[in-house]
Amino acid sequence: MIEKIKSYKENKQRVRLFRKFSKNRAGISNGYILDFSEKFILLHETDDFRIDGYSILPIEQIKKLRFNKSDKYFDKMMKWENQTEKVGINYFIDLNSWESVFKSLQTKEINVIVECEGSDVNSFTIGPITKIGKKHVHLIYFDAEGFFEKSSSSIDYDSITRVAFDSQYLNIFSKYTRHRKA
DSSP states (O other): OHHHHHHHHHTTOEEEEEEEEETTEEEEEEEEEEEEOSSEEEEEEEETTEEEEEEEEEGGGEEEEEOOHHHHHHHHHHHHTTOGGGOOOSSOOOOSOHHHHHHHHHHTTOOEEEEEESSSOEEEEEEOEEEEOSSEEEEOOBOTTSBBOSSOEEEEGGGOOEEEESOHHHHHHHHTOBOOOO
C-alpha cells in the first residue's frame, strides 16, 4: 500500500480511495496525495472538477487505491481546466500521530472538521481546536447557525476517521461564527 501511495504522490495523480470505517460502514475520497506517513495520508480533495480543501485519513482504513482509465481521463480534464496548478499546501502538517496532526493545525489557528464515521461513534464536529491531549482532542463545536457551544467537545483519537481543513465550506462558515448572547 505504501508503495502505491508513494507512486501516486510522486506522479501527482488524482486517485480514488476506498475507505472502510467499521464492519458495516465505508466511504470514498478523491484527491491528490500531498504527503504521507506510516499512519496517515494528507489528501488535497477534489469535488467534481474543483480542488477544495484538505483531509487527513488513517492509512489503516484505506482498503483500495484506484487510478484506472476513467481516473486517468478525469486527471487529464483537471489539467486541461488548470485545476492541478492549485494542488499543494504551503505549510507543514506533522503526520506522525493524531496529537502531532492537531498541534500542526492548531498553530495555523484554523477551524477543522473531525469526523468519526464508524458504527459505534458517528459524529461530525466542526470548530477550533482548544486542547490536545495524549488520547483526545477538544474542539469548540459550532452549529448550523454559526453559534459556538459553551464548552468543548472531547473526541477520542481511536474513533477519528477523517480530519478536514481549509475547505471553502469550512472557511466561509468560519467567517460567520458567533457567540450566543448571555
